[in-house]
Structure formats: structure tokens, C-alpha cells
Amino acid sequence: MYRLKYDPAAEAVHEALPAVASEELALALSDACTDPLYATIPYGEDDKYVRMILGEHTAAVILIGHTLKTVTVLQVTYLG
Numbered sequence: 001m002y003r004l005k006y007d008p009a010a011e012a013v014h015e016a017l018p019a020v021a022s023e024e025l026a027l028a029l030s031d032a033c034t035d036p037l038y039a040t041i042p043y044g045e046d047d048k049y050v051r052m053i054l055g056e057h058t059a060a061v062i063l064i065g066h067t068l069k070t071v072t073v074l075q076v077t078y079l080g
Helices: 008-016 019-034
Strands: 003-006 050-054 058-065 070-078
Touching: 003 008, 003 019, 008 019, 008 070, 019 050, 019 058, 019 070
Parallel strands: 003 070
Antiparallel strands: 050 058, 058 070
């Protein structure tokens, strides 16, 4: 299990999301903390570190710290 961390700006965006979008992202982040490579897609070049979560209402860019077992949310975008 990976530990979830947030960039402060990304956390503020997540907290401001409508309830449906916030829940969607929370569930996707939970999945990413369980198995980050399976639950995410490559962001640009597939380096196994910078990945993306893409949902119906949200997108998030994450950084996977395999050594320390962390998933850091770098950016959250509300897609509507």
C-alpha cells in the first residue's frame, strides 16, 4: 500500500470539487495507492513515475515514489 500525499494547490482543487467529482477522484486515488501502475495511465513517456488518473469528471497527475511507497498528487483538473 502506498501513502497518499498532495501538492497544496492540488489539494485545494480537490477540496473545491463538486461532490460527485470529488468522490470519483477519491476512489481513483485509493485504487492508485493500492496498485499505482495498474490504476493509472502513462503521462507522456511511460517512465513508471509520472502517471495520470483520468475519470469522467476529473483528471489528476501523480508522482509515484516506488522507494518510499508514496503517491503524490501534483495536479487536479475538473473536467465538468
